[in-house]
Amino acid sequence: MSATSFKRRPGVRPAIAVTVGEPAGIGPEISLRAAWARRHEVNCVLLGDAAFLAMTAADIDPAIRISSLSLMAVRNGGLPHFGADRISVIDVPLSAHVVPGQLNKENGRAVLATLDAAIEGVRAGWFEAVVTAPLQKSTINDAGVKFSGHTEYFADQTATSQVVMMLAGPQALSGELSGKQLRVALATTHLPLKDVAAALSQDGLARILDIIDADLRAKFGLTAPRILVCGLNPHAGEGGYLGREEIELITPAIAAAQARGIDARGPYPADTLFQPKYLQDADCVLAMYHDQGLPVLKYATFGNGVNITLGLPLIRTSVDHGTALDLAAQGLGRADCGSMEQAISAALAMANNSLDNKK
Ligand SMILES: NC(=O)C1=CN([C@@H]2O[C@H](COP(=O)(O)OP(=O)(O)OC[C@H]3O[C@@H](n4cnc5c(N)ncnc54)[C@H](O)[C@@H]3O)[C@@H](O)[C@H]2O)C=CC1
């Protein structure tokens, strides 16, 4: 997508907030590399410690120019629209020196502050969307803030009662899928496996199906999305002999969604659903829990997938991987920024589709 193809302000590069994530991980590097690679199409404004990012940028490529802005200056004067010869950084200072690969809880709250600044910036109209680099969930908790993920944090901060995590692969996993994009949404996100069954409810599943259907239409431009729903238990419960959630919760939620005009089908046994003959007719698979759906998606597309939060009043995408502390510890140049670039492209495409839908 080129700047001129962005529909809100034709000819002006759209601005997107990129939170750089855990400073000891690969987030700062992939944010800088992706922002620089895509600078002619999109103004990726990085939210993070400006001095640290300038130092990292100089080590990546001395040609990268950084312009540091204070949050207060942007609040007072708006976001300056520099040319594509530099990357803008809104300074959100860290508290402690960064040692790549080594977590430091002293920096946990500064990472959260970048998310707050991104949300503020979307509300203020500075940004079309937010793209988040990976953070270390445990470090935020170690810093004394209960935190289970961006997904839940963005929901809380925007007072959204239900959101849905969906990961999408790039086009076509293989020739057999003939151009279909694999998308996997999750009915539950970051919680212990032992708590998953209790977290499912008929009403909750019905709302999740509504959100997937609505966002695939509004933000992905699909006119009649088809959603295939996994069972929770082996063999989708084997007629009730291996669990009753399919009979008591999932099937009624699908029937209710169908009655509202949503093309939801299932529940299907999760172990056999992810094969081309089913996926080629599906726009999204709804998995019941994190490790039911994501290993399949990541096996197929790791490093090029995008994590999208559906149901939010703003557009938020992210990478399909974590902080990769092992790579960060080895120095710059090891991390692949393919998923970060995909996340930026997906955010722009979703922003454009949303504009179309508002007309
Ligand atoms: N959106 C986010 O903020 C996410 C954050 N995380 C967090 O990341 C932390 C570490 O998670 P892990 O399970 O270890 O997964 P991970 O994705 O960080 O690492 C798994 C493996 O993939 C490799 N890898 C990851 N990203 C790569 C890239 N861009 N290029 C090349 N290789 C790459 C790593 O070197 C490692 O071998 C956890 O705290 C988790 O909460 C995990 C997923 C998403």
Ligand SMILES: NCC(=O)COP(=O)(O)O
């Ligand atoms: N496995 C996906 C993941 O952990 C991403 O979480 P979030 O921080 O995007 O909510």
